[in-house]
Amino acid sequence: MLNKTRGRPRGNPDTKARIAEVARELFLKHGYPGTTVRAIAVAAGVDSALISYHFGSKQGLFSQSLTLLCVDPTALDQALRGDQAGLAERLLDSVTGLWDATAPAENRMAVQDDDTMRALRDYLDGELRLRIAEFLGGPDATQRATAAVGVLGGLIFTRYLNPIRSIGGLSPADVRRVFGPALRAALYGRPRQP
CATH class of the missing domain: 1.10.357.10 (Tetracycline Repressor, domain 2)
Known part of the structure; x- marks a missing residue:
């Protein structure tokens, strides 16, 4: 049986910073329309749900990463x-x-x-x-x-x-x-x- 808990996901506290850093690089390289949430998640090595959790949306990630x-x-x-x-x-x-x-x-x-x-x-x-x-x-x-x-x-x-x-x-x-x-x-x- 899996032990799933609700609430804040466990993990490395540097995950949010790593996502923002990768997103910044991709936004600057490909622009806003050319950068997808999926591409950021892959490059950061995280599930795209973490982007929604930490930043709310692509827009939120864009504003915070830059x-x-x-x-x-x-x-x-x-x-x-x-x-x-x-x-x-x-x-x-x-x-x-x-x-x-x-x-x-x-x-x-x-x-x-x-x-x-x-x-x-x-x-x-x-x-x-x-x-x-x-x-x-x-x-x-x-x-x-x-x-x-x-x-x-x-x-x-x-x-x-x-x-x-x-x-x-x-x-x-x-x-x-x-x-x-x-x-x-x-x-x-x-x-x-x-």
Whole structure:
């Protein structure tokens, strides 16, 4: 008879660190879309269930392995819940909440590392754009999601990665006020004139 216990799996406490290290190498080498959870598990010599246990998802592993806590999957999941009318505000709150909590020096270091920036671009263009398009639905959802990622990416770059003083100095409420109309226009388009 097998003796199975519930709760935290037993094992080496360095497993999480090893998974993150292997994931970082693979994300930097193959980009976000080109790296699978299965490939990370194989390279780390672990069962893919351990990745879910330690990191929750591929997104969680990506953000932690690259020390990009500003790409937190739970924040994206929260932003994509609720009605479509409030999506722009939830996305802006997600960006400011996560990135404001990250040390400015870490953000500037990310800009200096081409591989990290490529991985971040892959995430924005892949995961974020696709999830927004799926949430929006409709025939032009991909185009609208692409425009929305352009607005969010511009905000991230000019507020956090290579700050422009006037944008970096905005409060989160001012970010919503200033960037909200552009993001809403990207997400929903402008009403057609007769």
